[in-house]
Amino acid sequence: METILKNITVPSGEGKSLQVLPGETVILKAVSADTDGAYTLIEVIDEPQAGPPLHLHRREDESFYILEGTFAFQIGVGEASLKETRALTVTAGWFMTAPKGVPHSYKNIGTTSARMLTLFVPAGIENFFEDLSKLTAAGTLDIDSIVAVSAKQGIEVVSPPPKR
Secondary structure (H helix, E strand, O other): OOOOOOOOOOOOOOOEEEEEEOOEEEEEEEOHHHHOOOOEEEEEEEOOOOOOOOEEEOOOEEEEEEEEOOEEEEEEOOOOOOOOEEEEEEOOOOEEEEOOOOOEEEEEOOOOOEEEEEEEEOOOOHHHHHHHHHHHHHOOOOHHHHHHHHHHOOEEEOOOOOOO
């Protein structure tokens, strides 16, 4: 079956905005319905010291392009050895990938908000962000709920969230 992509136009500052973790906002730019399941593209805005716990994806390859700010990234070298990771300090213009099965995390280590574009292939992870957003809005987000929602999406939380 041939994949037919729609023409997607999302002006700067637009897209569905979701508060997914303390200090982390995700703006949906292109989702499964827009891309026939090919990919999901989001903009991530992290306040200082915000970022997700060390985790890995079973379904998606993930790529990051830093727009502004300074992030500390931890990217593993493979699932077989979760202890072998690369620590990177990255700024605007950096591009990194975390293929499925590779543990990774990041944290805004700057003193102002930091932004990046994140691409997931294939699409569908927007459902995970929607679920996290609902828990955050209800005030019921904790590590147990993060682990449960993550598992539902095929994401394994490898370590607890970074300290704020």
